[in-house]
Amino acid sequence: MLLLGIDTSTLVCSVALARENRIIGEFSLQNKKTHSQRLMPLIDSVVDSCDLSPRDLEGVAVTNGPGSFTGIRIGVSTARGLAQALRIPLVGIPTLDVLAYQFPYAAGLVCPLLDARRGEVYTAVYRSSEGKLERISDYMAVSLQKLLDYLKQEPEERIIFLGDALEKYRDLLQETLESRACFAPPSLRVNRGALVAQLGLERICPHRDRGNYLNLKPFYLRRSEAEVKWEERQKGADGSAAEGTER
Amino acid sequence: MNEKEIVIMGIETSCDDTAVAVVSGGQEILSSLISSQADFHQKFGGVVPEIASRRHLEAVNLLVEEALREAGMKLSDLSAVAVTYGPGLVGALLIGVSTAKALSYACGLPLIAVNHIEGHLYANFLAHRDLELPLTALIVSGGHTNLVYIEEHGCFEVLGRTRDDAAGEVFDKIARALDLGYPGGPLIDGLSVGGDSQAIPFPRAFLEEDSLDFSFSGLKSAVLNYINRQKQKNGEIDLKNLSASFQQAVIEVLVEKTIRAAGKKQVKNIALSGGVAANRSLRSSLSRRASAEGYKLYYPPLEFCTDNAAMIASAGHYQYLRKDFADMDLNAVPGLQLSTISDNM
Numbered sequence: 001m002l003l004l005g006i007d008t009s010t011l012v013c014s015v016a017l018a019r020e021n022r023i024i025g026e027f028s029l030q031n032k033k034t035h036s037q038r039l040m041p042l043i044d045s046v047v048d049s050c051d052l053s054p055r056d057l058e059g060v061a062v063t064n065g066p067g068s069f070t071g072i073r074i075g076v077s078t079a080r081g082l083a084q085a086l087r088i089p090l091v092g093i094p095t096l097d098v099l100a101y102q103f104p105y106a107a108g109l110v111c112p113l114l115d116a117r118r119g120e121v122y123t124a125v126y127r128s129s130e131g132k133l134e135r136i137s138d139y140m141a142v143s144l145q146k147l148l149d150y151l152k153q154e155p156e157e158r159i160i161f162l163g164d165a166l167e168k169y170r171d172l173l174q175e176t177l178e179s180r181a182c183f184a185p186p187s188l189r190v191n192r193g194a195l196v197a198q199l200g201l202e203r204i205c206p207h208r209d210r211g212n213y214l215n216l217k218p219f220y221l222r223r224s225e226a227e228v229k230w231e232e233r234q235k236g237a238d239g240s241a242a243e244g245t246e247r
Numbered sequence: 248m249n250e251k252e253i254v255i256m257g258i259e260t261s262c263d264d265t266a267v268a269v270v271s272g273g274q275e276i277l278s279s280l281i282s283s284q285a286d287f288h289q290k291f292g293g294v295v296p297e298i299a300s301r302r303h304l305e306a307v308n309l310l311v312e313e314a315l316r317e318a319g320m321k322l323s324d325l326s327a328v329a330v331t332y333g334p335g336l337v338g339a340l341l342i343g344v345s346t347a348k349a350l351s352y353a354c355g356l357p358l359i360a361v362n363h364i365e366g367h368l369y370a371n372f373l374a375h376r377d378l379e380l381p382l383t384a385l386i387v388s389g390g391h392t393n394l395v396y397i398e399e400h401g402c403f404e405v406l407g408r409t410r411d412d413a414a415g416e417v418f419d420k421i422a423r424a425l426d427l428g429y430p431g432g433p434l435i436d437g438l439s440v441g442g443d444s445q446a447i448p449f450p451r452a453f454l455e456e457d458s459l460d461f462s463f464s465g466l467k468s469a470v471l472n473y474i475n476r477q478k479q480k481n482g483e484i485d486l487k488n489l490s491a492s493f494q495q496a497v498i499e500v501l502v503e504k505t506i507r508a509a510g511k512k513q514v515k516n517i518a519l520s521g522g523v524a525a526n527r528s529l530r531s532s533l534s535r536r537a538s539a540e541g542y543k544l545y546y547p548p549l550e551f552c553t554d555n556a557a558m559i560a561s562a563g564h565y566q567y568l569r570k571d572f573a574d575m576d577l578n579a580v581p582g583l584q585l586s587t588i589s590d591n592m
């Protein structure tokens with residue numbers, strides 16, 4: 001099965017083509033352009049460079065969150081459009097899984113950190129051993145302090161940190177967890193289309209209903225600010241009004 | 248090539264309506280679907296961009312499917328995919344743009360990037376087969392107020408535009424100040440019916456002698472000040488008179504400048520379009536004035552005044568004829584303006 005993997009959930013724009021047990025092509029960019037400008041040209045290039053045409057695609061896997069709301073939507077709407085036009089199955093892969101699966105033989109914990117702004121990170125904790133990775137926490141949007149409290153409860157295992165919020169919190173992690181904290185090198189720190197494609201191949205069902213692209217939604221993990229504020233206002237917990245933007 | 252065989256899919260997601268249409272020959276609407284989000288935004292008193300983007304993504308593919316089914320077509324039967332790339336809310340626009348790019352790439356169809364304001368103008372071509380160029384157009388809605396001269400398709404001259412608030416935006420703000428609800432235009436239009444348009448003297452901004460630009464911020468402040476003053480002294484606000492007086496102040500300026508523009512360009516035809524073109528009082532005032540001055544006025548049926556995708560497909564049809572296609576790096580341009588375009592550029 002020829003599968004296209006797409007990741008636009010962070011600043012990296014990455015696409016890959018893969019078949020079972022083989023990555024055929026992968027392009028990644030982290031430059032100044034927006035995902036909207038980069039994604040389709042990258043897909044076009046990787047397909048073309050592999051001497052394939054869009055009609056050859058048999059499935060699409062896309063990172064569907066958490067991460068940048070706009071980035072996720074560009075990836076998911078592109079993937080939905082491709083799956084719809086080509087009548088091929090589509091599967092969504094959580095951003096944090098895509099990161100963690102770079103370390104299946106880590107013998108310890110793997111903890112991706114994505115900057116969720118407002119003093120929080122998107123994160124989840126995985127236990128890695130003998131080629132298997134098991135997620136042992138929920139997908140979370142939490143302050144680093146909450147994550148540290150959680151990690152301190154765990155046995156004295158080594159923890160590999162990666163993701164785009166790593167540098168921001170490096171010193172704090174080092175101080176708190178001391179020798180338990182390990183930091184992935186830049187090449188193993190970012191989201192990659194090849195991992196999305198590989199996880200996609202494991203999870204996609206080739207016989208899945210061809211209309212399944214309609215069901216794939218972004219996994220935001222957070223509600224919109226306006227909704228949160230509106231509910232607070234309804235509860236009377238906060239007197240301030242939710243500011244809608246007028247047309 | 249036979250024009251009748253050109254079939255364009257239009258996709259529109261610039262604000263809070265998700266719309267997809269299939270149009271043949273630039274005029275024949277094979278399907279035109281709209282999924283309105285108004286209910287979701289009402290409680291916030293305006294469109295919340297993040298919620299609009301989320302809703303568009305969930306709605307757009309189903310609309311594409313339905314629009315094709317109604318038109319009795321497959322994607323591969325289309326000639327091209329046309330999409331609004333601006334102006335509008337960036338996150339909302341990106342859903343349409345990303346979807347259109349993916350569909351066009353997968354099916355090997357040309358991609359056409361349509362300016363939303365231009366789209367509103369083409370709502371008139373959908374409805375009026377006899378509409379001939381050149382013409383002068385007033386395109387007026389919640390986001391834009393433009394006076395345009397169109398010599399031929401793809402050849403525009405912007406004669407005037409708003410220097411501050413768009414006309415429709417002022418309707419929304421006044422409606423909100425009066426707690427009428429959202430959107431404000433139809434509510435104020437409805438209240439005006441029984442009101443006295445001369446009851447409250449609001450200012451009309453005609454700007455410089457020869458200018459065809461608009462400015463509605465002064466009027467907006469005057470109305471908001473009036474409302475505040477009445478509230479402070481616990482005075483009664485006659486909603487009907489206030490609505491009628493405010494609306495009349497907007498319409499007088501719109502009508503006067505449109506007639507001046509038509510005179511300056513010596514055209515026979517005037518086209519009115521955009522969301523505010525649904526305003527009954529504007530339609531009738533401009534109709535009366537235009538026929539008195541010897542112009543023929545065209546405006547679209549109500550359903551094509553507000554945002555829709557058939558108008559985007561129709562605009563796309565004329566771009567298709569000129570092979571005005573977009574590349575795969577097309578981006579949303581939230582602040583896109585209608586600019587003067589000549590054919591020989």
Ligand SMILES: [Zn+2]
Pocket residue numbers: 363367388389521522553554
């Ligand atoms: Zn509009």
